[in-house]
Amino acid sequence: MKLIRWVLGRVIILLDVLFSPKPLNRNKLLQSNIDKITKNYKLYQYYACPFCVKVRRFFKKKSLKIELIDAKEEIHKQDLIQNGGRQKVPCLRVQLENKPIRWIYESNDIIEFISTEIESK
Numbered sequence: 001m002k003l004i005r006w007v008l009g010r011v012i013i014l015l016d017v018l019f020s021p022k023p024l025n026r027n028k029l030l031q032s033n034i035d036k037i038t039k040n041y042k043l044y045q046y047y048a049c050p051f052c053v054k055v056r057r058f059f060k061k062k063s064l065k066i067e068l069i070d071a072k073e074e075i076h077k078q079d080l081i082q083n084g085g086r087q088k089v090p091c092l093r094v095q096l097e098n099k100p101i102r103w104i105y106e107s108n109d110i111i112e113f114i115s116t117e118i119e120s121k
Contacts, residue, residue: 009048016053021061031063034118038064043110044071044080044091051107052090058111062118066092 026034043059043066045052059066069076071089081087084103092110094102104110 012050012053013048016057021057023060023063026063034063035065037117038066038114040095041114042067042069042093044069044076044084044093045089046071049089054107055090055092055110058114062114064114064118069093 043052043055045055045068047070056068058064071077071080071087071091077087080089080091083101084091084093084105086105088105090105090107090110092104092113094104094113096102104113
């Protein structure tokens with residue numbers, strides 16, 4: 001089972017590299033405003049997870065600079081479990097000023113949240 005998962009992971013990564021989306025070109029002021037919004041976002045993810053790849057492709061397509069955290073590393077895994085409540089990826093950690101930290105699971109929910117945040121600004 002581990003071998004099958006490893007092979008499938010490599011196929012997913014290869015397809016992602018071969019068919020990588022082109023980043024969106026924005027004017028510098030708009031891109032700067034979006035970068036300010038997303039600077040406090042962190043994505044806990046596994047490199048070969050298909051749902052994480054889906055979210056990373058969305059980030060690239062929308063030219064988003066969001067820190068990627070490898071959830072396989074023990075310190076990040078513990079942070080995800082203790083603060084987010086689950087060891088599940090992808091998980092977006094959103095820390096905004098004067099608001100509690102928000103942990104968003106599920107690739108579609110992450111994409112919807114970010115789309116809403118970017119379009120509202």
